[in-house]
Amino acid sequence: MNIEHTACSKAHMAMQDTLMVVGGKWKLVLLSILMTGGKKRFRELSREAGISPRILSKELQELEMNELVSRTVCHTRPVTVEYAITPYCETLLEVITAMNKWGRQHREHITGRSRVTEKAS
């Protein structure tokens, strides 16, 4: 019973770790923009994701801390800052793929259900 409880707690801890690192509204969206579109400047990211600079800055800092995103200061005038995914970020591919797949099927599931309800009513 105790062993089971420990295994169970470990699984919850692992899940909460993942949610802490890539949960929230924006982090996975930012990572997939950088994964599909390559490196981006701060302003580009802010525009494409539709995130305010204040929130974006905080999110990117946390992603950088977890080694998922790299930040490069380009010595242009004015200075620009580029963000890109790191090679380590590729370890997240399985999570991202599974979430994409489930999101699509769940939307179909829910909209299918509402179509059925409409017909029945």
Place this chain on the structure above:
Amino acid sequence: MNIEHTACSKAHMAMQDTLMVVGGKWKLVLLSILMTGGKKRFRELSREAGISPRILSKELQELEMNELVSRTVCHTRPVTVEYAITPYCETLLEVITAMNKWGRQHREHITGRSRVTEKAS
């Protein structure tokens, strides 16, 4: 370019759908408690997950709305309410497994890094 942009937006939408349904601090933890431990009463869930009744009630309601959790009122005295995962919830297994796996490896990655830093300093 436009087609690419649409495919990209669809992927972000799918990800945000998934995050909306199972994101946040508690939902996946609750689902995995119910997956591994079977059906639970409200109080049991509150104690095991360490969530206040107010938050738990809201989280369970949202999970029920998305057909991931079923709620059964048992006509005992006093009335008890039991929660269980639905068969549909099994579609989430891939997401949960991928997140568990990544959480574990990321913790090792980060603690490994801090051990290396300690040795170096």
